[in-house]
Amino acid sequence: MILNLAFSKLLFLQIMIGAIAYAVAKQSAAVFLVVIALGVLSRLMAKKHDSAVLPRWLVNVAVALAALWTIREKSYADTPLIIVLADFMLNIQLIKLFDRKTNRDHAMQIVLSLMLVTCASIISASIFFGLLLITYMIIALFTVLKFQLKSGLDYVQRQIQLGIPQNHTPIPIIHQPQPSEGKQFNRIAIACALGCTAFSTIFFIAMPRGQGRGILGNWSPQTIQLTGYDSNVELRSGNVSTSSIPAMHVKAKINGQPAGSGLSEVRLRGMALDTYNAKARRWDRSPDANRSRRYFDMRDRQTVRFLNQPPPGDVLELNVSVRVNTKGALFASNAPLMIRIENHKGIRFNPLDQHLARVRDANGTANYTIWCSNEPRNLNERYFKQWQNLFRERLPADQRRQKGSKTTNPQATYDKRWSKYARNPVLKDPRIEELALQIISEAKLSRPPEAQSHPNDHPIAKAIENHLQKRCAYTLDLPQRGRDEPITSFLFDKQEGHCQYFASAMAALLRSLHIRTRVVTGFVSNEYNEVGDYYIVRQKHAHAWVEVWSDRTGWKAFDPSPPAAIEQLHDPGSGFFAALTKLYDYVEFQWLSNIVAYDATQRQNIFASIKSALDAISAVAQEYARQIQQFLKSIAPSWSTPSITGTFLGVIILVALIGLFFVARRYFKSHASAKQLQLRNLPANQRKQLAQQLQFYLDMLAVIQKLGHTKSHHQTPGAFAEQLNQLNPHTFSPTIPLTNLYYAVRFGQKPLTSNDQQQVRSLLQQLSQATQPHFNPKHSLSTSAV
Amino acid sequence: MLPRRRHSAYNLAIVINPKQKRRYLIKLGGVVYVAISIFIGLAALNSQTNLLFWIFGLLMGGLIVSGLLSGAMMNSLLIKRITPQPAHVDQPLTIQYQITNKRGILPCFGFTIREIKPSKQPDWAYNLPIGYVVYIPPKTSTVVNAHAFGSTRGTVELPKLEVSTSFPFGILTRSAILPLVSKITILPKLHPLSRQLFHDIKQRSTNGARSGKHAGGLEEFYGLREYQHGDELKRIDWKNSAKSGKLISREYTKPAPPKLHIVLNLHGAKNKLPHTEQAISFTASVFAHAAQLDYECSLTIVARRNTSIPPDSGKSHFNKLFHVLADLNDEDFPESDAPAPSLHDLTSLTPPSIIIHATQSKIHIGPPSLLNLDHHDFASYISHDQQSITPSAPDLTTDSAKLPQETAA
Numbered sequence A: 001m002i003l004n005l006a007f008s009k010l011l012f013l014q015i016m017i018g019a020i021a022y023a024v025a026k027q028s029a030a031v032f033l034v035v036i037a038l039g040v041l042s043r044l045m046a047k048k049h050d051s052a053v054l055p056r057w058l059v060n061v062a063v064a065l066a067a068l069w070t071i072r073e074k075s076y077a078d079t080p081l082i083i084v085l086a087d088f089m090l091n092i093q094l095i096k097l098f099d100r101k102t103n104r105d106h107a108m109q110i111v112l113s114l115m116l117v118t119c120a121s122i123i124s125a126s127i128f129f130g131l132l133l134i135t136y137m138i139i140a141l142f143t144v145l146k147f148q149l150k151s152g153l154d155y156v157q158r159q160i161q162l163g164i165p166q167n168h169t170p171i172p173i174i175h176q177p178q179p180s181e182g183k184q185f186n187r188i189a190i191a192c193a194l195g196c197t198a199f200s201t202i203f204f205i206a207m208p209r210g211q212g213r214g215i216l217g218n219w220s221p222q223t224i225q226l227t228g229y230d231s232n233v234e235l236r237s238g239n240v241s242t243s244s245i246p247a248m249h250v251k252a253k254i255n256g257q258p259a260g261s262g263l264s265e266v267r268l269r270g271m272a273l274d275t276y277n278a279k280a281r282r283w284d285r286s287p288d289a290n291r292s293r294r295y296f297d298m299r300d301r302q303t304v305r306f307l308n309q310p311p312p313g314d315v316l317e318l319n320v321s322v323r324v325n326t327k328g329a330l331f332a333s334n335a336p337l338m339i340r341i342e343n344h345k346g347i348r349f350n351p352l353d354q355h356l357a358r359v360r361d362a363n364g365t366a367n368y369t370i371w372c373s374n375e376p377r378n379l380n381e382r383y384f385k386q387w388q389n390l391f392r393e394r395l396p397a398d399q400r401r402q403k404g405s406k407t408t409n410p411q412a413t414y415d416k417r418w419s420k421y422a423r424n425p426v427l428k429d430p431r432i433e434e435l436a437l438q439i440i441s442e443a444k445l446s447r448p449p450e451a452q453s454h455p456n457d458h459p460i461a462k463a464i465e466n467h468l469q470k471r472c473a474y475t476l477d478l479p480q481r482g483r484d485e486p487i488t489s490f491l492f493d494k495q496e497g498h499c500q501y502f503a504s505a506m507a508a509l510l511r512s513l514h515i516r517t518r519v520v521t522g523f524v525s526n527e528y529n530e531v532g533d534y535y536i537v538r539q540k541h542a543h544a545w546v547e548v549w550s551d552r553t554g555w556k557a558f559d560p561s562p563p564a565a566i567e568q569l570h571d572p573g574s575g576f577f578a579a580l581t582k583l584y585d586y587v588e589f590q591w592l593s594n595i596v597a598y599d600a601t602q603r604q605n606i607f608a609s610i611k612s613a614l615d616a617i618s619a620v621a622q623e624y625a626r627q628i629q630q631f632l633k634s635i636a637p638s639w640s641t642p643s644i645t646g647t648f649l650g651v652i653i654l655v656a657l658i659g660l661f662f663v664a665r666r667y668f669k670s671h672a673s674a675k676q677l678q679l680r681n682l683p684a685n686q687r688k689q690l691a692q693q694l695q696f697y698l699d700m701l702a703v704i705q706k707l708g709h710t711k712s713h714h715q716t717p718g719a720f721a722e723q724l725n726q727l728n729p730h731t732f733s734p735t736i737p738l739t740n741l742y743y744a745v746r747f748g749q750k751p752l753t754s755n756d757q758q759q760v761r762s763l764l765q766q767l768s769q770a771t772q773p774h775f776n777p778k779h780s781l782s783t784s785a786v
Numbered sequence B: 001m002l003p004r005r006r007h008s009a010y011n012l013a014i015v016i017n018p019k020q021k022r023r024y025l026i027k028l029g030g031v032v033y034v035a036i037s038i039f040i041g042l043a044a045l046n047s048q049t050n051l052l053f054w055i056f057g058l059l060m061g062g063l064i065v066s067g068l069l070s071g072a073m074m075n076s077l078l079i080k081r082i083t084p085q086p087a088h089v090d091q092p093l094t095i096q097y098q099i100t101n102k103r104g105i106l107p108c109f110g111f112t113i114r115e116i117k118p119s120k121q122p123d124w125a126y127n128l129p130i131g132y133v134v135y136i137p138p139k140t141s142t143v144v145n146a147h148a149f150g151s152t153r154g155t156v157e158l159p160k161l162e163v164s165t166s167f168p169f170g171i172l173t174r175s176a177i178l179p180l181v182s183k184i185t186i187l188p189k190l191h192p193l194s195r196q197l198f199h200d201i202k203q204r205s206t207n208g209a210r211s212g213k214h215a216g217g218l219e220e221f222y223g224l225r226e227y228q229h230g231d232e233l234k235r236i237d238w239k240n241s242a243k244s245g246k247l248i249s250r251e252y253t254k255p256a257p258p259k260l261h262i263v264l265n266l267h268g269a270k271n272k273l274p275h276t277e278q279a280i281s282f283t284a285s286v287f288a289h290a291a292q293l294d295y296e297c298s299l300t301i302v303a304r305r306n307t308s309i310p311p312d313s314g315k316s317h318f319n320k321l322f323h324v325l326a327d328l329n330d331e332d333f334p335e336s337d338a339p340a341p342s343l344h345d346l347t348s349l350t351p352p353s354i355i356i357h358a359t360q361s362k363i364h365i366g367p368p369s370l371l372n373l374d375h376h377d378f379a380s381y382i383s384h385d386q387q388s389i390t391p392s393a394p395d396l397t398t399d400s401a402k403l404p405q406e407t408a409a
Helices: A002-026 A027-043 A056-075 A079-095 A105-123 A125-164 A181-208 A287-291 A377-401 A410-420 A432-443 A457-471 A486-495 A499-512 A565-570 A576-594 A600-640 A644-676 A684-693 A695-705 A715-726 A735-747 A753-771 A776-784 B028-047 B050-074 B195-204 B238-244 B274-292 B317-324 B374-381
Strands: A246-254 A266-273 A275-277 A281-286 A294-297 A303-304 A315-322 A334-341 A346-350 A355-359 A366-373 A517-525 A535-540 A542-550 A554-558 B013-016 B023-026 B077-081 B092-101 B108-117 B130-136 B140-149 B153-159 B162-167 B172-180 B182-187 B211-213 B222-227 B247-257 B259-265 B298-301 B307-312 B354-357 B372-374
Touching: A002 A027, A002 A105, A002 A125, A002 A432, A027 A079, A105 A125, A105 A355, A105 B028, A105 B050, A105 B317, A125 B013, A125 B050, A125 B108, A125 B130, A181 A600, A181 B050, A181 B077, A246 A266, A246 A517, A246 A576, A246 B130, A266 A355, A266 A535, A275 A499, A294 B298, A315 A576, A315 A695, A334 A346, A334 A355, A346 A517, A355 B195, A377 A410, A377 A554, A432 A457, A432 A499, A457 A499, A457 A554, A499 A517, A499 A542, A517 A535, A535 B222, A576 B050, A600 B077, A644 A684, A644 A695, A684 A695, A684 A735, A695 A753, A715 A735, A715 B092, A753 B172, A776 B372, B023 B028, B050 B108, B050 B162, B050 B172, B092 B108, B092 B130, B092 B182, B108 B140, B182 B354, B195 B274, B238 B247, B259 B274, B274 B298, B274 B317, B274 B354, B274 B374, B298 B317, B307 B317, B372 B374
Parallel strands: B259 B298, B259 B354, B354 B372
Antiparallel strands: A246 A315, A246 A535, A266 A517, A275 A281, A294 A346, A303 A334, A315 A366, A334 A366, A346 A355, A517 A542, A542 A554, B013 B077, B023 B172, B077 B092, B092 B140, B108 B130, B108 B162, B130 B140, B153 B182, B162 B172, B211 B247, B222 B247, B298 B307
């Protein structure tokens, strides 16, 4: 009964934590609330722990409805398979809380709960879920152990009842827990947990990674959609998310040395958008940009160089852990030189806008290291040549696809396309050009509109950047704009918006002057985590800015958003809670880096370090062996002719060591006896004396314990002796005089005389003879060979 | 008289050691566990989710730990079957085992212990004895009870027993079969009998109440003896005390207990047939009731060789009677063509009170006043109402049987 009660509570706890973990993984507050409500309701309604709350037919109907709901979700709602499966298992578990519970039902609940947590593990990788998972596993371990004992007991009970003749009363098997049972059970459970953890660590490290992906299809749902960043810019009305959920962790090095907090900010380019669709009010990439990309198959390699020779100047190395769905986009700072990424089938690189993306397995997280140049102006020309070559190579094939195209000269086509790339005005509204001209005239700058590039392009961009920063306000809370064109409305009406509006307006102004300009989306973060020495890039760090072309220096970034507003928005805070947040983020980063993102490289590194450690140990051992060998050789003559003094000294040391051993042993034994006899509060002398004199009582307890009788802490010696004598007076009769003697010595200040000692010996001998079973195992073994 | 054995057990003990043949079985729970592990392993490979790799590793670790721990727990266990006590058919039969955990640190959890019956051995219980022990602390002994219900009378050999555990996870079941040999006697079934039976017996009995041959009662004068400490003052014979100069006490006789002699006629019967078993169990039931009513009972079995047990009372006597009835086997039954027993053969020792016939056909032996019973009559005396004498199986447990150490091999 006690076993049953403990097991019921544990199982309920396991189910609830598993369900809550799933709710956390799914990030569904509704699931969380439903789980809590139904769990509490089932406990309140159940009269007994295993009794049914609802009739069986109603439970069956509920299960059937859950199955129908599952089919509906998969067929019509197109929910990912893993979510459908997990929801079904969760529903069944919640329904079973209200059902009667036999051992078979318990087993089903345990299995369903484990499967549910497995599904949740596929969905989520957050550290909070990880903590819940660890808690769940510990409780599941205790539940399974208790269930094992309970089901064994119930099985035997059932077997006995099956063999009972008709009209005979059943024989109940009652389990009375022994005093040490709980403690020993916990020890065994901890041993099991440690053993399982050790083996699981070995399996975790040793199992190959990257092989077998997708052999059973794509189960995983898409990871959570990033709200801050998107692959295009759509000028919508309404609020913009300021979520603080980390999107990336970035470790930076400059020329191989950790950058620390030396960088003022980390700017990560995602997508460059050169075409504005006025109807959809959206920035996109032009077909030319999409066409001129290079594909790198990553299945047989991990590192890709975008340029054959590294340029002069500083190299910024970024180790990026992307934690959200970026639709395959990879982020780089400035111009990328080289990338190392694993467990991905392929990547695409566009030299025109340096856009990087994963191909085929674009969903999910990614970990990569990217090397970028701190001097992009040195690279623009090379990228530009790459793009030119790609353009020329692919042009004939493209032309064959385009019906009615009469252009046959690739160079002419290229020139025509390049002349139009990111130069055409965004909108036909003349006010935009007027405003642009007004700004440059105020800045005392000019530019011929027909020029492809002009030395004043970057100064003009700077003037427009300053103008927007001064004249327009930054806000995330935008009212509904109706049918108004968002860019013109921003420039001439509201004059407030967020980064996308600023970037779009600046691009529109520059493009009205035929200056080659494109909008860039990505992240800008200045939040440095000192604990883990990395930059945290949160979703609210998503940003948009513009890049302006110049024939001299290539593309250059301009950020028209007001810096103060951006700084305020990105402010990581300070004080105790900020420090606590950083610590939490660091722990989560470690969890993600070492557990969630453990991959083939880390595995290879661990094996390599194990091998090198073993080699080092072996080398050290060999060195020590050699030294010992040399030492023995050097003292060999003295061994052969030992001096009397040396021998004497050696004997004395040996005797002293043996003596020390016995003294220490006696001390520890006396200490343990005093603790067991509860003498620790007495003065040292009295404690020592009593511990020696009352040793006989401990001996008596040890003899009795062999028969399974243990004195509880709450029992007095007298009550214990009385209990034993009620059980078996023949066997335990010596315990009465021994207990009386204990009382006399302990509380009556009676010294233990030699007669008493003799009596104690005799009584103990009598007790051990009475309790010792009269069989000889050795004899039994010899007569019954197995 | 047939040679009858007292079935004290061989009472061996055995230590499970690592060298012993061990078996690992995988049962339904284990199959489910392995199936789940494979599923999670595939899910880990398919999704390359590291948490799933970890869970898969945990499950594999559980499998290994289960095998190692269950094996380690079973080693160094000292198992001893305590002398099995005889039990009647359809009555609870309990076999006790003393399990000693000899290890100093590791406790034992979740052990099942069960008797194993050779395939050739006929069924003697509805289900073989099975017991369960939840916990055995280190360096201690625990007594485990295995319960069953005997279905057929007779003495059976318990050749071996199986100890198994599937702790901690129920994935693998580690078991060991131990050749511990014992014998157990299943005594004949006891029926509740109507009070009418003993009424009839008393009416037909020619033995009246009389004084016994022993002193100690309060009935008639038996003799004189020297005063002993504790004698009542009223028993002192003052006259003789004055004559002899020392205190003399008077002694009185005890009344003789009623006597019951049963003749079990097995002539023409065959072992294990329903009528035969009915007759034997009816005989045992009469003895059980007689024991409750303080009868001195004797038994004559008319078999291949006639067996007579002289009248007596007490636990050991009834124990002997029950064992004689329980151990009747094929060898004891006369050939079908053997001559019918004469009345003189049946009444050679004492005049019978009842003759119980195991034959199918109605037989009457002796004078009409003698109570002859066969299977037609048993039903009329076997009662289920409140007025019946409910037989509680007499406590046949002797002191030697209670204490295992006193019946050590």
